[in-house]
Amino acid sequence: MKKRINLVDLALLQLAVVIYSVNTVVGKYVGISLKENGVFDIQTLGLMFIEVAILGVYAIFWQQMIKKFELSIAYANKALTLLWSLLWSTFLFHEAVTIKKILGVLLVIAGTIILNGTGKTKEQEEELK
Numbered sequence: 001m002k003k004r005i006n007l008v009d010l011a012l013l014q015l016a017v018v019i020y021s022v023n024t025v026v027g028k029y030v031g032i033s034l035k036e037n038g039v040f041d042i043q044t045l046g047l048m049f050i051e052v053a054i055l056g057v058y059a060i061f062w063q064q065m066i067k068k069f070e071l072s073i074a075y076a077n078k079a080l081t082l083l084w085s086l087l088w089s090t091f092l093f094h095e096a097v098t099i100k101k102i103l104g105v106l107l108v109i110a111g112t113i114i115l116n117g118t119g120k121t122k123e124q125e126e127e128l129k
Helices: 007-037 042-068 071-078 081-093 099-116 122-128
Strands: none
Touching: 007 042, 007 071, 007 081, 042 071, 071 099, 081 099
16 A cells, blocks of 8 residues: 655655765764774774764664655665765765766666655545546
8 A cells, every 4th residue: 555655754764864874974984993093992983883873863763764654665765875975975075976976876866756756545546436
């Protein structure tokens, strides 16, 4: 049974995706800190703690979101992590944005929009009969 997607719920779902993508940023900083300082450095351990805390917040938030959406829709929206990761990598780490990366992200966005489309629910189709 397909539920109608509410814009507020969709925005909250995207907030969960953003929280998850922030974890990739912290993970990158953990990698940098590991390389420069080693495992038992206070900065590295602090960043690892932050990464685990973000994942904990995300897990709780995600559980609330999958109550509101079909699982296939929720996971399709999770793919937008690619967009957020591309933005973070560009603005925070000054990594190159290639045409292939842009096309890939646009393809993911198009697929997510198609899946989130407002098709008729079974109840709406039965009402029309």
